[in-house]
Structures are given as structure tokens and as C-alpha cells.
Amino acid sequence: MILDNKLNITHQIELAKAEEKISKQKAKQLFDSGDIAKLEIGTFAGLAFIHAYLFDDIYDFAGKIRDVNIAKGNFRFAPLMYLDASLKHIDTMPQSNFDEIIEKYVEMNIAHPFREGNGRATRIWLDLILKAEIKQVVDWNQVDKEDYLSAMQRSVVKDLEIKALLKQALTDQIDDRALFMKGIDVSYYYEGYSEFKTEEL
Ligand SMILES: Nc1ncnc2c1ncn2[C@@H]1O[C@H](COP(=O)(O)OP(=O)(O)OP(=O)(O)O)[C@@H](O)[C@H]1O
Ligand SMILES: [Mg+2]
Known part of the structure; x- marks a missing residue:
């Protein structure tokens, strides 16, 4: 089943390509415009x-809480019934050190608030917390895709693996443009998108 989209695309492969290209251009713009420094x-x-x-140019649901239940593998993300309460709770979770920040990230992943695009948006959100609170970010090039996805699957039960994996990949290069752009590419690669290089768009 293909998601309804503003581009009126009806073929999955074509939609995936357009989504990757447009949203990577937006990710680049988010950094280069300085808008990234304005958000909460x-x-x-x-x-x-x-x-x-x-995702605003692509989906009506961009930035909006999903109205369906979703699952991945055999894990069901937060049921709609509890989603609002869960997001309110996450807002209040502390974020003053690495462990607290990853615990918050794990909870946001369990919430999975959007219909699509949770993984990619939430990794940018995570790096902004790390940057603001501990003056470090993740160098996603140092995080293997299979290791990452298995640690995230595991994180709903135990967060030790994702903490260890992300900790060894921390860097002090928090304002490095090239690192940000490459991080976007890696983040998209985790989700199966690798047609375009953000830097070149
Ligand atoms: N089985 C799982 N249990 C818990 N978390 C998972 C699981 N599988 C994937 N994840 C996490 O969810 C993220 C994205 O998963 P998913 O594909 O469901 O979201 P999405 O909304 O489609 O986001 P995107 O389009 O960016 O991939 C992954 O990057 C990972 O962090
Ligand atoms: Mg997806």
C-alpha cells in the first residue's frame, strides 16, 4: 500500500525516490538557513x-500525530490511546547527561508519533539534544546499520546496547557542516534510502 502524498505519485519506488530527494534538500536547508538553531x-x-x-511538501501528515496504530517487526509502537499522554510525559523527561538523553530518545522511538519518517526525524532531534546538553553529537558514520537496528529493537526491553553503540560514536564536532550532511545520508541509509547525497542536492 502506498501512502497518499501531495506529489500524486502512485508508484512506491518513485515515491521513495522523490521523498528522499525532497526531504534531504529540506534537511540541508534546515542546517544552512540556521532554522535548526530556532527549534525547541x-x-x-x-x-x-x-x-x-x-516532509511538508510530500505528506499532509507532516508534523502531525498519527491517527493509526503502527508496528515494526513484532513490536507495536505506542497505541493511539496512550500517544498524547506518552508525548506529554516525554517532554518532561530529564536530558542533562548522556544516559538520560538516550533514555528519552528510546521513549520517543516507542511513541513513534508520525505515520512515517519517525526514524529520520528523531535522529536529528536526538543530535540537537546531545549538542545542547553535552556539547557532543553522534558521528553516524561510526554506527553500523545492522548494529543500530538491532540495538533499537532491543532498546524497548533494555537500553544498554544502544547506549554503548552511540557512546563510542560521540564527537565534539558539533557544528561541522559536512558531518551533519553525512549523518543525514547515514540516517537515510538505515531506512533504505541511498539514491542521493545530501551535500550534492
Ligand atoms: N522492531 C523495532 N522496535 C523498536 N524500534 C524499531 C524497530 N525497528 C525499527 N525501529 C526504530 O524505528 C526507526 C524507524 O522505524 P520505521 O521505519 O518504523 O519508522 P518510519 O516512521 O518509517 O521512519 P523512517 O521513514 O525514517 O524509517 C528505526 O530507525 C529504529 O530507530
Ligand atoms: Mg519509513
Whole structure:
């Protein structure tokens, strides 16, 4: 089944390509315009801003809380019934050190507030918290795709693996443009998108 989209595309492969290209251009713009410095750190409002920024040209649901239940593998993300309460709770979670920030990230992943594009938007959100609170970001090039996805699957039960994996990839290069652009490419690669290089768009 293909998602309804503003581009009126009806073929999945074509939609995936257009989505990758347009939203990567937006990710680049988010950084280069300085808009990235304006958003709220560590709240659902901040995450919704990122999601809307990336996907507004493509989906009506950009930046909006989903209205269907979703699952991945055999894990069901937060049931709609509890989603609002969960997001309010996450807003109040502390974020003053690495462990607290990853715990918050894990909870936001469990919430999975959007219909599509959660992984990509939430990794940008995570890096902004790390940057603001501990003056470091993840160098996603140092995080293997299979290791990452298996640690995220595991994180709903135990967060030790994702903490260890992301900790060894921390860098002090928090304002490095090339690192940000490459991080977007890696983040998209995790989700199966690797047609375009953000830097070149
Ligand atoms: N089985 C799982 N249990 C918990 N979290 C998972 C699982 N599988 C994937 N994830 C996490 O969810 C993220 C994205 O998953 P998913 O594809 O469902 O979201 P999405 O909304 O389609 O986002 P995107 O389009 O960016 O991939 C992954 O990057 C990972 O962090
Ligand atoms: Mg997806």
C-alpha cells in the first residue's frame, strides 16, 4: 500500500525516490538557513517542527500525530490511546547527561508519533539534544546499520546496547557542516534510502 502524498505519485519506488530527494534538500536547508538553531530542544514540539520541515511538501501528515496504530517487526509502537499522554510525559523527561538523553530518545522511538519518517526525524532531534546538553553529537558514520537496528529493537526491553553503540560514536564536532550532511545520508541509509547525497542536492 502506498501512502497518499501531495506529489500524486502512485508508484512506491518513485515515491521513495522523490521523498528522499525532497526531504534531504529540506534537511540541508534546515542546517544552512540556521532554522535548526530556532527549534525547541527535547520536546515533541521540536520534533514536530523537524518532521514538518522535512516532509511538508510530500505528506499532509507532516508534523502531525498519527491517527493509526503502527508496528515494526513484532513490536507495536505506542497505541493511539496512550500517544498524547506518552508525548506529554516525554517532554518532561530529564536530558542533562548522556544516559538520560538516550533514555528519552528510546521513549520517543516507542511513541513513534508520525505515520512515517519517525526514524529520520528523531535522529536529528536526538543530535540537537546531545549538542545542547553535552556539547557532543553522534558521528553516524561510526554506527553500523545492522548494529543500530538491532540495538533499537532491543532498546524497548533494555537500553544498554544502544547506549554503548552511540557512546563510542560521540564527537565534539558539533557544528561541522559536512558531518551533519553525512549523518543525514547515514540516517537515510538505515531506512533504505541511498539514491542521493545530501551535500550534492
Ligand atoms: N522492531 C523495532 N522496535 C523498536 N524500534 C524499531 C524497530 N525497528 C525499527 N525501529 C526504530 O524505528 C526507526 C524507524 O522505524 P520505521 O521505519 O518504523 O519508522 P518510519 O516512521 O518509517 O521512519 P523512517 O521513514 O525514517 O524509517 C528505526 O530507525 C529504529 O530507530
Ligand atoms: Mg519509513
